[in-house]
Amino acid sequence: DQQVKQNSPSLSVQEGRISILNCDYTNSMFDYFLWYKKYPAEGPTFLISISSIKDKNEDGRFTVFLNKSAKHLSLHIVPSQPGDSAVYFCAARWGTGGFKTIFGAGTRLFVKA
Amino acid sequence: EPEVTQTPSHQVTQMGQEVILRCVPISNHLYFYWYRQILGQKVEFLVSFYNNEISEKSEIFDDQFSVERPDGSNFTLKIRSTKLEDSAMYFCASSGLWASGGSTDTQYFGPGTRLTVL
Incomplete structure (x- = not known):
């Protein structure tokens, strides 16, 4: 499943x-995108999300940008801190309520002091 | 802050045995999920559960798997006859309305249960 x-x-x-x-996606039906952060031996922790009707959402140091025409989203962390070092998963879903979320393979971020 | 809890943290079982993984979702959440992550691979959706029934499941969730909400707080995943390839981290998640008001779309994950099938 390579949708994300x-x-x-x-x-x-x-x-x-x-x-x-x-993060890139292929399914035009996705209407909600999320970023999760994961430390070793822990579950994914929700970070920030964006609805497909928006192109930007900001929460403190974290900003997510969505380019629907390119089917691309990105997570910006400014300024980066050593504690941000973790695996970051992009995820996408469609519909409302209890529907499945498709995860990407993850990107391991290293923030050097 | 409310959180999803899972027990046990690590389960070791013999191939062919039944296992039950337990989860306590966030109180007042309405939707419940199970995901798994095989070592080194991506997090994969297994099943979602709402109003005491499965709302969606993946191709991974075959007849060997079942879910149940036996009471008002627990949510379980049963694997009837485990296989070696079932070894993975299993994550429970929940989403929906909660007393303080929040997103109905964001899923909150538990710490996971590591299942090892020998």
Whole structure:
């Protein structure tokens, strides 16, 4: 199931700089996109989401951008902190309520002090 | 902050045995889910559950799997006859309305149960 793709398995960024994580999708039916953060031996933790009717959503240091025509979304973290080092999953779903969420393969972010 | 809990944290079983993984979703949430993550692979959807019935399931969720909400707080995943390839982390998640008001779309995940089938 390759409907959600994260083509970069890892990303290394200096503390204080911007981290940009990218995600592409193929299913035009998706109407809601989410980013999850995952530490080893823990479950995914919700970070930020965006509805398909918007092109930007911001929450503190985290901003998600959606380009529907390109079927692309990105997560920007500014400024990056060492504690942000984790695996970041892009996810997408459609419909409302209890429907399945399709996850990307994840991108491991390393923030160097 | 409310959280999803799962027990046990690690389950070891012999191939062919039945296992039951347990989850306590966030109180007042309406939708419940099971996902799995095989080591090194992506998180995969198994099943969603709403109003005491399955609302959607993936091709992974075959007849060996079943889910149940036996009471007002627990949500379980049963694997009837485990196979080696069932070894994975199993995550429970929940979403929906809660008392303080929140997104109905965001799923909150538990810490997972590591299932090892020998």
